[in-house]
Amino acid sequence: MEITPTIQAEVQTYLKRKSLTMTEFGHTIDLNVGTVSGIVTGNRSMSVHQLDSITAGMNLPPDYFYERYIEECIEDCPLNWKKISPFLYRCIELGRLDCLQRVVILLLDNPNYPPSLFEVAENVYKDGYSEAAAYLYKKVAESEKQQHSERLAICQYRLFQIKVGQDRTVNLQAAIEFAPFVDRLDEIEQLDALKDLANVYRSLSMWDKVYEFAHQMGQLGQLQYHLVHNSKRKGTEPRKKLSRPLFTYITYSDLLCANAFDAKGDHEQALEHIHRYANLSWVKESDSESQYWKKQYLQWAKINTYVNRLMSGDISVLPDYVEHMAAEEEIFAELLNVLEVANRYNVDVDHILQRFEPQIEAYQEPSSSDMYTQQVLPEEYVRFWYKMAKYSLDKGRYSYGFKCLLNAWNKAEVLNKGLLMHNCAMLFERFRAYAVPETEDKLQILWEKVDQKDGFLLDGKAHY
Structure with a gap:
């Protein structure tokens, strides 16, 4: 059986083959001679940054020594987060999930490390390393002893976000697995989580579930909005940043509830919810982002009132609906409604389709x-x-x-x-x-x- 040389031995062999002194090699890789000497003689611990410099100086692939680094500098040494953490990030950057998993298994034996691994997961998730983040979230969740902890709930939320894609079977299972954890999140983060759950169920046409999570989001949004604008706590902002202004979670709740009732054929109930988000006199925010969303909801309320009447069989509003949608940049949700009305009530809409033929062809x-x-x-x-x-x-x-x-x-x-x-x-x-x-x-x-x-x-x- 072939014995793999140590990192130290391989560096020594390289220096001899290239007839390089440690000083010369140090200048090449921008490390001082004392550091190079300590590494080569085995008298000094090596960081992953130093390892990467040495590997690059030897013209080797950046992860060439990573498996040996785990064996020599992590497994055979006392665990040191300051040394291990940069190595985990490099493994993720280079796609060496095998090395990541090998080190994580070592760390999970110690109850002090799951919080640190959770932080790594959050950072790499934000940077788009979904596969690595999913592995870390899963392992942290498995190690979480307190089943009602917020960290466990966040892990489950992130796993839900990562899993959701274009396969409806996977999406349904992801939603089912995450739903029991949503109320364990921070109340502010719950709003985005409920919005995401409602949207997934909306894509599955499961309208009772859409209503359930949208209604829950609306109630929570109203509670939080009251707390923020209560006279005793005026000006108090949520601890966590929402993806949109707080009031929009209340209005979006009504929009989704209206959508659910319309889809089930209950146009009267749907219209009640449309009227709710058409009235925004209660909204106190006046910043530019809030003004943008207020304008959006007023527009949606107007156009969805047309849709509600059309789906109820009131074809008389079709010309007004078409003129309204002609002023919009995105018209395909509206064209979809036109086709629905045409098919449901046997209405000729050729003139409308001809008017928007260039947009349809480019869709x-x-x-x-x-x-x-x-x-x-x-x-x-x-x-x-x-x-x-x-x-x-x-x-x-x-x-x-x-x-x-x-x-x-x-x-x-x-x-x-x-x-x-x-x-x-x-x-x-x-x-x-x-x-x-x-x-x-x-x-x-x-x-x-x-x-x-x-x-x-x-x-x-x-x-x-």
Whole structure:
């Protein structure tokens, strides 16, 4: 069995091979001769910064010595956080999660280290190292003895945020696992967590859950808003920074509740919630960000009142709705509603679609790191093309209709949207006779996958 030389031995061999003195090598790597001498002779402990300098001076990959560094400078020495912490960050930066895991397992034997590892997790999560952060959060959570601790709840919240993506099965499981921990968070952080949970359930069309978490967010938001603006505590700001002004969690609660009631067909209850966020006379903030959000909610209230009336069957407001949306930069949520009304009430909207044809042709799926954009807008993209397919096929525009259907169906499969896939399949079956052979073959391949997904249809009442 081949014996791996120590770091010290390998550096000595390199110096001999290159005929370098320790002074010369020290100048090359910007370390003083005493430091180099101490490392080479084994009389001095080595930091990861010094190791990286030596490795670079030897023209080796930056993580070349990392496994040996663990063996020689961490496992065989008393644990020293000041030395270990920089090494963990370097392992994460270089993608050496195997080395990270090896050191973390050592640290978890000591109850003093989980808080420090939690801090590392928070830092690298903010820097975008999601895989490493997830491992650290999981290990810290496992080591947490106090099941009602805020640190445990934050770990579970971060794991939820990291897991949520485009697979609805994964998203549902992530939401189920995190939900029991949400009320253990700091009350301010709870607001963002409840918002994120509601948005995930909104993307799953689970409207009762949307209402549950949105209502909880609204109640908590009102309590916090009262505390901040109470005469005895006026000017007291939350200890933690929210992603948006505090009052918006109250208004967003009503917006989501209205959305849930509309989706379930209870347009009267939905209108009550719309009226609530249309009245912002109670909002005390007047800074520029608050003014921006107040304007947004007033706009949304106006346009969602139109939508509410349209979905109730009042087609008379359609021209006003179209003129209003023409002034908006983003119009696809509105066009989606136009198509919904057209399909539901057999309304001809060709003139509207022609007016916005350039925007429709240029429509691309949006992308963002925001939970709402990640979860809700990709489904909106699918639903838009599904409804466009339905409208076009009903009009006898088979070539374009099937093109839209393929677009919607392919994306629904990527997102694992079982109900949308099922609806696409039913629409295909209804118009199959009008598909050219090439199109029929493509759609048939997608059809054959639907049976495997049917067991995950969550909410037959959702409006698609």
